[in-house]
Amino acid sequence: MKEVDYIVVGCGLASISFCEKLYKNGHSFVVFDDGSQQSSLVAAGLYNPVILKRFTEVWKAKKQLSIALPVYEVIEKRLGIKIDYQLQILRRFASIEEQNLWFSAADKPSLESYLSTTIIKNSNINVVAPFGFGEVLQAGRLDTETLIRHYKKFLIEKDSLRNEAFVYENLSINDLKVSYNNIKAKKVVFAEGFGVKNNPFFKDFPLNGTKGEVLTIKAPDLKIDFAIKSSVFIIPLGQDNYVVGSTYNWTDKSNNPTEEGKEELTSKLKTFIKCDFEVVNHVAGIRPTVKDRRPLIGAHEDHQNIYVLNGLGTRGVMIAPYVANELYNFIENNAELDREIDFRRFNS
Template structure:
């Protein structure tokens, strides 16, 4: 039998962030992951403190960035990988009205640090942007595919990864501990993303799930060193490759890319990218979204020491370390969870 402090189910952004809290505090753990959830892998990985559709602040953006970036930088150092790319994000303006809305928003105290007041003129012949751009400050991209792949290898090397589906009916709940196959743990944290819908312990939480599809294009003539947000995002990832995303489908709950999603992305992309390009990849995943757009963190109402860490939505790279910190303090230090992230808000 293997005895650990924690069993963690899932190995996406939420799980990795929580693992890092455990490692920092010398807690032992194992991770179960069957690679059924892809939202973290297909995510664009931007950390962007502004909602660019309506020029408003991301929920707790300053706190999230202050916690998240040191976590990713430590992972880079410990695993000898590069995942954090500081990236200029430009919001393409569709009209003079949007320019005015941007500059009005930049006067707001919470947005002032993140919105440049200098209009950026377009100098790229492959981009149609007659009204120019607004620049988002303190933004960047986490390479989530590299992060998750490297972290799984790291866990495997430390005999901490079980690449298998967690079978809920095999979990034995004992006094003060849990036993699952050959592992005994004091705590279990379910960080399964949309997979929590199949979890009999936490299937009551109000997780909706929104499918997102993303393309990778190769465009040698585009020559972008910055990300553009227009009707879709275009994000440079090197070697003339760009991530284009994303769609939002609340009805389809499969990880299968669709022609409809591809057509939608291409139609929007062609409204402002004028050069030739080839689609070289097309992926899809289900984001763990919540109706009130807040994470789902908390303890099972009956089973002591059974926890959930979920609901990161579309901004997982920013939110994951923040909520991992909150959950760890809740478990280990008995610090109360904020009511706006606590799953108790859905218990009635």
């Protein structure tokens, strides 16, 4: 019988961030993951402190960035990988009115350090941007696929990963410990993204699933080394490859890419990119979104050693280390949960 402090279910951004807290503080743990949840794996990985549709600050952006970036730096050094890339993100203006809205937003104290007041003129013949761009500061891209792949290798080396589905019926719970097959643990944290909809311990969880589809294209003539946010975003990967995304589908709950999603992305891309391109990859995943766009964390009402870490939505790269930190302090240090992230806020 293997004895650990924690069982963690899932191996996406939320789980990895929580495992980092456990590792840093000397807790033993085992992670279960069957690869069924794709949202972290297929995420484009952009992080920026501004909602570029409305030119407003991301919720707790400063705090999230101050926690997230050092976490990813620690992982890079320990695993000997590069995952965090500083990246220039340019918001394409569709009109003079959008330029004016940008300048108004940049005057706000909460946004002045994130929005450049210098309009960047377009000089690329294959990009349509007659009104230029606004530059987002303190932004970048996390290579989530590389992170997850190498983090799983790290867990395997520690004998801390089980590549299998977690069978809820096999979990036995008492006040002091839980047991699952040949493992005894003090606590269980479910960080399984949209997969929590199948979890009987959180069967009434107020989680919506939003399907997102993302393309990888090859465009040899485009030649940009910055990301553009317009009706869709396009992110350079190197070697003339770019990520294009993403769609938002609130009804389809499968991980299967669709022709409709591909057509939507390519047609929007063609409104501001003039060169030829080839679609070389097409993936999809279900984002764990919440109607108030806030995370869902906390303890099970009947089992105080069963916890949930979920609801990261479309900004998991920034928010995951922050909420992992909040949940850890709630569990280990008896800290009070902020009501904005406590899933009980939806209880009637």
